[in-house]
Every structure is written in C-alpha cells, then in structure tokens.
Amino acid sequence: MSKVLGNGAGFHVSNMAVFNGIDNSSSSNLALGDSDHPEFYLWEYGMFMLVGSFGGIIGGLFCSANRALALLRRRLSFSIVQKGIEVFVIAAVTATLIWFLPSIFSRCGDIEPRRLGHTYYRQFTCEEGEYNELATLLLNPLGAKGITLLFTEDDPDAFSMSTCIIAGMTHLVILCVAFGMSISAGACLGRASALICNMFLDEAWNIDPRTYAIIGAAATLGGVVRVLISLTAIVTHTTSLSFFMTPVMLTTLVAQNVGNWVSDRPGIYDVILQLRGVPFLEEECPVVGRNANIRARNVMRKNVVTVCAEMLVKELVDTLRSNNDPDFPVVDKQDGSLVGKISRIDLLALLSKKKVLVSMGEDEVVLSYSELDEARPDPRNLPTGDEIGEHLSHDDELKYVYIAPYMQIAPMSIQGHGSAERAYEIFRSLGLRSILVVDKHSRPIGIITRHELALLEEIGENEHKVKQKKRSTLLYSQPHKDTQFE
Numbered sequence: 001m002s003k004v005l006g007n008g009a010g011f012h013v014s015n016m017a018v019f020n021g022i023d024n025s026s027s028s029n030l031a032l033g034d035s036d037h038p039e040f041y042l043w044e045y046g047m048f049m050l051v052g053s054f055g056g057i058i059g060g061l062f063c064s065a066n067r068a069l070a071l072l073r074r075r076l077s078f079s080i081v082q083k084g085i086e087v088f089v090i091a092a093v094t095a096t097l098i099w100f101l102p103s104i105f106s107r108c109g110d111i112e113p114r115r116l117g118h119t120y121y122r123q124f125t126c127e128e129g130e131y132n133e134l135a136t137l138l139l140n141p142l143g144a145k146g147i148t149l150l151f152t153e154d155d156p157d158a159f160s161m162s163t164c165i166i167a168g169m170t171h172l173v174i175l176c177v178a179f180g181m182s183i184s185a186g187a188c189l190g191r192a193s194a195l196i197c198n199m200f201l202d203e204a205w206n207i208d209p210r211t212y213a214i215i216g217a218a219a220t221l222g223g224v225v226r227v228l229i230s231l232t233a234i235v236t237h238t239t240s241l242s243f244f245m246t247p248v249m250l251t252t253l254v255a256q257n258v259g260n261w262v263s264d265r266p267g268i269y270d271v272i273l274q275l276r277g278v279p280f281l282e283e284e285c286p287v288v289g290r291n292a293n294i295r296a297r298n299v300m301r302k303n304v305v306t307v308c309a310e311m312l313v314k315e316l317v318d319t320l321r322s323n324n325d326p327d328f329p330v331v332d333k334q335d336g337s338l339v340g341k342i343s344r345i346d347l348l349a350l351l352s353k354k355k356v357l358v359s360m361g362e363d364e365v366v367l368s369y370s371e372l373d374e375a376r377p378d379p380r381n382l383p384t385g386d387e388i389g390e391h392l393s394h395d396d397e398l399k400y401v402y403i404a405p406y407m408q409i410a411p412m413s414i415q416g417h418g419s420a421e422r423a424y425e426i427f428r429s430l431g432l433r434s435i436l437v438v439d440k441h442s443r444p445i446g447i448i449t450r451h452e453l454a455l456l457e458e459i460g461e462n463e464h465k466v467k468q469k470k471r472s473t474l475l476y477s478q479p480h481k482d483t484q485f486e
Contacts, residue, residue, distance in 0.1 A: 190216010
C-alpha cells in the first residue's frame with residue numbers, strides 16, 4: 001500500500017490511519033492544516049457508539065414528545081389570535097429562561113487563557129476579565145459563536161460539566177416547543193459526557209471534549225432526523241474535519257437504530273409529514289404489501305366519480321360542486337368503459353369559456369391549447385361550492401360541453417385483481433397522482449392515491465388501527481359478488 005499511495009504530498013498512508021483513530025499525531029490533520037485540532041484514539045470507537053446510543057434515546061424521546069405536543073395543539077384547535085398569543089408566550093418564556101438561568105447558575109471563568117477572542121465570551125454577572133459560562137452558551141448566536149466554542153475550546157475547564165448539561169437540556173426543551181437548535185443541544189451534552197468520563201480516567205487517558213462535542217451533535221441530530229449519509233457529510237464538511245467521517249458515520253448509524261427502537265416511529269421530518277397528512281411513500285413497497293395477498297381492489301377508494309365525454313352543463317356543475325376530486329375518469333356513455341381522464345382545473349376552464357357550450361345538434365367548438373391554458377384558474381384559489389358555475393345562466397346549464405378533445409387519453413390504470421405491490425411500484429416510479437382501478441371490461445371501479453398506498457404501512461401489526469380510520473378504503477376485504485368484478 002505504501003508503494004501505491006506513496007509518502008509524498010497529499011493523501012498518504014499515515015493520513016489513512018487518522019480516519020480510523022489509529023494515528024493522532026500532530027501532522028495528521030487533513031483539513032485544518034495545523035496541529036491543534038480535535039483528536040481521538042482507536043479505543044474510543046466504543047465511546048462513540050455509547051454516545052450514539054444516548055443520542056438515539058434523546059432523539060426518540062424528542063420525536064415522541066414533539067408529536068404529542070403537535071397532537072395537543074391540534075386538539076386545542078387555536079384560533080389565529082390564540083396562536084399569536086401562544087407565540088408571544090413561548091417567546092417570553094424562552095427569553096426569560098435564557099436570561100435568568102445564567103444568573104442562577106453563575107459560574108465564572110478567566111478569559112485570558114481562552115483560545116478565541118473576547119468577543120466570543122459573555123461577562124454577564126462576572127467580574128472584569130471573566131466570563132459567565134452558561135451565559136456564553138445561551139446568549140451567544142448559536143451558529144456563529146456558541147457551537148464554535150464547543151467545537152474548538154480544548155481546555156476542559158472552559159465549560160464545566162454542569163454548565164454543558166444545563167445548556168444542553170435548555171436547548172432541548174426550546175427545540176421541542178419551538179423546533180430549532182438541535183446541534184447545539186447535542187454539542188453541549190456530548191462535551192458534558194467527555195467531562196464526566198475524564199472524572200474516572202487517568203490524566204494520561206483523558207479524552208478530548210471537543211471531539212465529543214462534535215460526536216454528540218451528530219448523535220443527537222441523527223437520533224432526531226434518522227439520516228445517515230447526508231448527516232455525515234454535513235457534519236464533516238461544516239467542521240472541516242474530514243478524518244471524523246468514520247466516527248460520525250458510526251455514531252449516526254447507532255443513533256438511527258436506537259432512535260427507531262426507542263420511539264417505534266420514523267424521524268422528525270416523517271412525523272411532521274404524517275401530522276400534516278402528507279402521505280410520503282418510501283422507495284420500496286412495505287413488506288406486508290410484498291408478502292401478503294393484497295389486491296388493488298383491497299386498497300382502492302370506491303365510489304369513484306366519473307364524467308362522460310359529452311355531458312350536460314348542469315350535470316357537470318353538480319358533479320364539481322359535490323366532489324373535490326382533483327381528477328375525473330372519462331367514460332363512454334354507452335358501456336361505461338374508461339376512455340380517458342381530465343383534471344378538475346381543465347373542467348373549470350371549460351365552464352369559464354361559454355363558447356364551448358353548445359346546444360344539442362350544434363357542432364362542437366374546440367379551444368386551442370393557448371386558450372385553454374389562459375382559461376385555467378389559479379390552483380391556489382379554485383372556486384368551490386356555489387362559486388362553481390355561478391356565472392352561467394339557466395340557458396347555459398341546459399347546453400352540452402364536449403370533454404373528449406381535452407382529456408388525457410389512455411390514463412394509467414390497473415386491473416382490480418392486480419397486486420397492490422405492482423400498483424405501488426407504478427405509482428412510485430412514475431410519480432403519479434392517482435391510478436384508476438378497472439374491472440375486466442375496463443369500467444372504473446375505484447381509484448388509488450397516495451393516501452391509500454400509505455395505509456399499507458399500517459397493515460399487519462397495526463391492522464386494528466387501520467380499521468378505526470374513517471375512510472372508505474377496504475383492507476383485506478373479501479371480493480364481493482358484484483357485477484363490477486364479473
């Protein structure tokens with residue numbers, strides 16, 4: 001290996017040892033170019049895993065607490081005024097807490113031996129030439145100074161164990177209520193763990209508190225967000241310590257698995273998506289969808305609303321007023337077979353152009369693409385209820401509109417007896433909004449959207465929860481003897 005990589009400038013064998021904590025000599029820093037940087041030894045990988053476990057526990061409990069708080073806010077159903085009051089109260093309590101805690105737990109240190117300039121430290125209640133440890137961590141801007149101090153200050157006496165624990169727990173509470181500052185909380189708790197270990201270790205074996213500030217930040221963030229590769233890249237890049245890649249990756253891997261075990265729920269971003277009702281689909285179909293004999297008709301939403309290629313204006317208006325579906329299957333008026341699909345926006349655009357409304361026996365008038373695009377309403381401000389068709393007179397409602405020229409021909413569909421796994425794969429790979437479910441005569445019998453496919457995650461162990469959902473979706477239902485399947 002020495003022969004291949006060489007011993008010249010750049011990446012060499014001794015530098016490879018740094019990535020694994022084997023060599024912590026002063027010449028081993030690849031990123032900073034100086035000898036004063038956080039270090040670690042090979043035996044500390046066990047400590048990194050332990051810190052990762054604690055980060056996973058904190059992250060799992062945090063996600064559960066944040067979800068419970070979000071559900072409580074939803075049940076309380078605050079008005080706009082009450083939400084404004086809530087923001088004011090949270091801001092007032094947070095400001096009061098951050099201001100008075102350094103006064104209560106006032107521990108002062110001498111600024112003179114510190115590595116960074118005086119502007120990084122807060123005097124607060126201390127004497128001239130001294131700084132308040134807790135005020136320095138709580139009152140400094142976290143991104144610019146707070147985290148920088150935790151990552152770069154090598155003196156264990158710069159911030160005591162109690163100061164780091166109080167600052168870390170304070171940040172965690174604020175994070176849970178107001179959602180922010182997870183890196184600072186993990187850095188404080190990680191540095192505190194190093195100081196605790198140094199109390200029981202011989203001085204020759206003392207560990208670097210800066211290293212554990214970085215590892216603690218990665219562990220807590222990994223336990224909260226449950227990501228691996230991207231988080232490792234972010235931490236190593238922002239700290240400019242490329243040789244920390246292996247410890248950070250190991251720590252986040254342990255934090256991710258421990259967090260999943262503790263909370264039995266995904267990371268905070270997935271929890272937010274669930275609470276917001278956004279059905280996020282994983283890349284692969286859930287295991288139960290692959291193993292169980294679940295058909296497309298078992299997960300579809302029944303009672304799909306259809307429109308005809310030629311339709312009375314009044315019937316179309318009534319259909320749009322009574323249903324909020326974004327897309328409508330277009331069926332043949334004779335046998336009900338699927339011939340296409342049209343969006344709600346396009347139907348509203350057609351109704352806004354009276355020249356396409358014709359009486360029986362008249363030739364149809366076809367809009368150009370530019371005319372149709374110009375007539376489309378803003379998706380963020382679509383008319384609802386009685387607003388739909390309010391500009392139409394009684395005579396207009398007795399006319400007909402031809403939908404066929406504007407519909408999507410041959411929309412994506414799947415047979416009712418097709419597997420739910422196949423429907424999931426088609427939906428995910430093509431980025432669809434919906435899949436129509438048809439019988440063997442190509443008649444629409446249902447529709448599958450992200451909401452239906454997301455329920456596959458809850459089948460199996462959580463089947464009793466799925467049955468409680470107030471939806472018309474059928475799960476594990478037996479095929480009914482109905483003409484739609486014949």
